[in-house]
Amino acid sequence: MSALEYNGGAIVAMAGKNCVAIAADKRLGVQLMTVSMDFQKIFQATDKSFIGLPGLATDVQTLSELFRFKTNMYKLREEREIEPRTLAHMVSSTLYERRFSYYFAEPVIAGLDKNNQPFICSMDLIGCINFAKDFVVSGTSSRSLYGMCESLWEPDLEPEDLFETISQSLLNAVDRDCLAGWGAVVHVITPERVITRHLKTRMD
């Protein structure tokens, strides 16, 4: 089994009308055995941006700590928070630094920029950025997620509708994947606030 499938996990992010949403499952497994149903894969980078990290769990944790360090240093030097687009390039450079002994994670970034415009992107494990206007997916359920998102997403969804759409995309995709599921968390980011909801899912 490849390193990207060893622990399992799935992440999706979507853009709506003046809002973005990012969602992930909560499973941590060792191949086919489930070890935790409470494993965090989405990390808050700034007030209005989040990084989702699916893949090998040790790299998920190492990278989340590395990005916390880098965004803190950015804030100290620049005396302002990092913009989502800049954060994406920083993550990309960090991954490409390890071009030949790569981190086993394929990040997803979602946030609102300083003008509250939605920003989402995903990356492969060596840092190639995919800038998308609609949705991005990553993890062991990515193929099923592409199918769900392609059929359910429409432009200019309001925050409540975006929440429903992203939740159904994630839930139905991970229900066809043995390595993802066992609980889910969804963050909806609007200019005023971030709403975090934990979903009750199939636990099999």
Add this chain to the structure above:
Amino acid sequence: TTIMAVEFDGGVVVGADSRTTSGPYIVNRVTDKLTHIHDRIYCCRSGSAADTQAIADIVHYYLQMYSAQNGEVPSVQTAAALFQEICYQNKSNLTAGIIVAGWDKYEGGSVINIPLGGSTHRQPFAIGGSGSSYIYGYCDSTYRKNMTKDEAIKFVRDAVALAMSRDGSSGGCIRQAIITKEGVERLFYPGNDLPVFWEG
């Protein structure tokens, strides 16, 4: 896959999850792993779906011929011996873990486990499939001799539900069959209707 069979006074209860996978992808989430072999004999299939389906079809054929030619209902032991012959002689080409269970007039309820190598083991209860690893302790500590039919049903349902919660290759819903002298009763528990245990 998680499969299980338990003997009680008057028959057997067999149970299984409903997930079939191809690598990480769930090909069928409502599979029926409890296969009719004869009127009062069922088998629980684990391992390669293709192998176990082919073997079950062959044994089903042989038991039809047996009852037609001998004019009597085959015993569970006979069915198990047929499975054994196929599984043992072709062991290098097969991946099949089968539990044979049913009712016959000589023994009442019988459960016979046939793991990968093709050996047979008559047991009061048997578990199999990848999910069974997670419930050996639970089953050993919960099993009691001389369970009633309802106790056996609950035992199977709780054990399979626990295995489905931990094993990535098991899930979906739980199917059960209760085999007695009177006949076969099939039970079904949808995925949202399963017993819920500690979930962190």
